[in-house]
Amino acid sequence: MKKLINVPESVLAESLDGFAAAHSDLVTLGEERKFVRRARLTPGKVALVSGGGSGHEPLHAGFVGHGMLDAACPGQVFTSPTPDQMMAAAEAVDGGAGILFIVKNYEGDVMNFDMAREMETGRTTEAVLVDDDVAVEVSTFSNGRRGVAGTVVVEKIVGAAAERGDDLAACRALGERVNKATRSMGVALTSCTVPAAGKPTFQLADDEIEIGVGIHGEPGRRRAKHSNADTLAQDMVTAILDDLAGSGSAPGSALLLVNGFGGTPLMELYVMYHAARAQMEARGVTVVRSLVGNYVTSLDMAGCSLTVTALDTEMAALWDATVHTPALRWGI
Amino acid sequence: MPVDETKRRALLDAIVETISAHAEELTEIDAAQGDGDHGLNMKRGFTAVMSKREAIVAKPLPEAMQEVGRTLVMTVGGASGVIFGTAFMAAGKALPEDPTRADAAAAMDAAVAAVRARGKADFGHKTMLDVLGPVAKALRDPAADIAAAALAAAEATAGMQAIRGRASFLAERSVGGMDAGARSAALIIVAICSAMGDRA
Structure with missing residues (x-):
């Protein structure tokens, strides 16, 4: 450590x-x-x-x-x-x-x-x-x-x-x-290390990612081979928008938050933003508000989460x- | 005969000693299942308890146990602080000053009920309840070895899939390792049994 x-x-x-x-x-x-x-x-x-x-x-x-x-x-x-x-x-x-x-x-x-x-x-x-x-x-x-x-x-x-x-x-x-x-989904590229534990919370091979990771490095949906930003963004946006649609909150206008987990450079977060926004627009969702940066981190974990909020006029004004x-x- | 101050001090010291001695083991068990801080968290709680040791042991047993519980709630944090604290508080409230084995069983029932309500958990969810339940049962069987029942019950959580606690996110991957909270609960029960030896 x-x-x-x-x-x-x-x-x-x-x-x-x-x-x-x-x-x-x-x-x-x-x-x-x-x-x-x-x-x-x-x-x-x-x-x-x-x-x-x-x-x-x-x-x-x-x-x-x-x-x-x-x-x-x-x-x-x-x-x-x-x-x-x-x-x-x-x-x-x-x-x-x-x-x-x-x-x-x-x-x-x-x-x-x-x-x-x-x-x-x-x-x-x-x-x-x-x-x-x-x-x-x-x-x-x-x-x-x-x-x-x-x-x-x-x-x-x-x-x-x-x-x-x-x-x-x-x-x-x-x-x-x-x-x-509001819906979110995260992906981890590496584990985080809790200072008092002194070693990584979980193990990921060099080419592996944890899809659906929580904000303490706890497991999500599945472990997968790493592909690229576009593929990941597509998986995550699909999961998020399907879920919103399933509960009757399919957004027309949305807030897109790309949140870094602490160990991923902003440059990559913007790559993810670019990819996720394109995916959303392909599904007919207009991104009207955006936030990109490290806001809810998991110590030094690499990776990010995407959050989409279906915004109404009042929520947009309050934002x-x-x-x-x-x-x-x-x-x- | 009420549990006197000397006995209360011995009880408290035995509990704190076992948690402290097993802190690393608890952390390792938790690392495989949760986030690997259970031993540290429990140690922090009982260190806080020890900082008020004399004030606690000066109180009659029911009040002393409740004070231990309150201290755990206010210093451990996370789910374990509330759950272990709630167990001590509920058991203390249910105990008389001079408990018999039957009183201890009733106190364990009270702890089980309080933990179930607070944690919205049940038996078989791979939590400390899977130790407290079997211990309550063993207390009702005059021939049962309570300490052995507690340790075996904690071991048995290894075969369970976690429904509650951070290990639940592992789903089927949670099978195979013991639950850290169950192991802690068993260690505390064993310590209580050894300190209360002549009354069990």
């Missing part, structure tokens, strides 16, 4: 301290590093709180700021944060209009957020569960689909709605609407609204 760290035990603390110092104009680190919150809060606004295991940076702390989250709780690497972190974050950012938790559908995250909500007394909370990963076949014998890069789209659009003054019920309903209109966070900023 060759990483820019000191010792595995201090990676999270040092990274959070660095993050908070680098973006001190936007965010403040909470006591005992339980959460990252906006430096300036807006009273009377629904507060959006998210969180999850670390190692996916900039998710979630990088999206704390005007137009997105009010607070984010960082867990240990690939390990969900604990209920006391979520409760402390809720207390710190409660503006009197309620708390909306945005939760990725992973068992650990779901159970910890559930527990936090049960332990919260005297605070109004709601939750939106994000489960956009089409790689997981839905069945009664699974935990359902994982929440992956589509989380960024949910956090951005709902964040804008909260900013314009939507109430808690409206924010939650919008979050569910965006989630329903365009001003956002000012460490990792996403426009319109300011």
